[in-house]
Amino acid sequence: MTTRRVLQSVLVATVIAVIGLVVWLVSSSDSPEPTRAASGADAPAVVNDETHIVNQAQDEKAVLVEFLDFECEACRAFYPAVEQLRATQGDELTLAIRYFPIPSHVNSTNAAVAVEAAARQGQLEAMYQRMYETQAEWGEQGDSQADVFRGFAEDMHLDLEQYDDDVADPEVAARVQRDFDDGRALGVQGTPTFFLDGQRLEVSSPDELVQVVQEALAK
Numbered sequence: 001m002t003t004r005r006v007l008q009s010v011l012v013a014t015v016i017a018v019i020g021l022v023v024w025l026v027s028s029s030d031s032p033e034p035t036r037a038a039s040g041a042d043a044p045a046v047v048n049d050e051t052h053i054v055n056q057a058q059d060e061k062a063v064l065v066e067f068l069d070f071e072c073e074a075c076r077a078f079y080p081a082v083e084q085l086r087a088t089q090g091d092e093l094t095l096a097i098r099y100f101p102i103p104s105h106v107n108s109t110n111a112a113v114a115v116e117a118a119a120r121q122g123q124l125e126a127m128y129q130r131m132y133e134t135q136a137e138w139g140e141q142g143d144s145q146a147d148v149f150r151g152f153a154e155d156m157h158l159d160l161e162q163y164d165d166d167v168a169d170p171e172v173a174a175r176v177q178r179d180f181d182d183g184r185a186l187g188v189q190g191t192p193t194f195f196l197d198g199q200r201l202e203v204s205s206p207d208e209l210v211q212v213v214q215e216a217l218a219k
Contacts (some may be wrong), residue, residue: 037210044182047096050175052124055086055095062093062197067100067183069191070111070131071139078192079132081206085213092217097128099179100191107145109140111136112176114149117166121158130156 029158033136046065066082068075086095099116100106130152138145146167153163166172183193191210194201194209196216203209 031091034128042185046184046186050178051096051098053094053096053120054125054128055090055093056093057090058094059091059093060205062080062094062213064093064196064213065172065190067098067179067186068142069102069105070115071105071108071126071135072102072191074190075133075192076135078206078209082182082207085202085210089214093213099176099185100183100188100193101176102191103205105139106142109173109176110144110146110149111121113167113172114146114152116164116172116175117185118153118156118158120166120172121162123156123158125158128153132209176213 046064051065064082064085066075066078073079079178081097096182099112113133115124115127118124134148134152138148150163150167154160186195194203196213201209201212203212
């Protein structure tokens with residue numbers, strides 16, 4: 001083989017290698033970064049031993065889990081649909097909630113901590129419902145609404161000394177954070193995010209949520 005042909009062969013091989021490298025770099029940059037949820041084995045369970053069950057179906061056919069933020073207006077908009085499902089499908093549908101306080105919402109974590117503190121006195125559901133029923137009064141405020149939430153606890157005749165201790169307990173805040181961290185690992189980016197039997201639902205309206213769940217239960 002002549003020197004010229006050798007140089008031509010080397011040049012062609014180099015060009016092919018460069019093209020291959022460019023293609024690899026482009027495809028890598030276009031691909032979304034994998035999440036823990038995508039890896040399967042590393043993703044946390046959608047429901048764990050700490051998860052709060054707001055309705056345990058007697059003849060369970062499906063489990064609906066909501067990652068929620070009590071200051072989120074969209075969550076409040078979906079709340080009546082969730083309550084409708086509980087009323088009409090409660091014998092077959094187990095409902096669970098997990099905390100996902102959006103950091104940009106000033107009182108989302110305060111609200112979650114208040115609900116968790118109420119849960120420690122067996123009043124999870126009452127405080128959970130109170131938060132949505134009154135959200136228009138305290139939501140989107142620039143200062144802490146912790147005193148408002150304490151007033152809810154007083155109205156519910158909770159032990160206020162215990163409530164205050166629980167609100168201040170770092171473990172209560174850690175409990176809320178664990179839900180949030182699990183949500184992030186499962187790919188939750190906003191609220192409300194629903195999972196039906198472990199699969200994330202893509203629903204754009206409360207009516208669609210009801211329809212999807214009812215269709216799943218009818219199978």
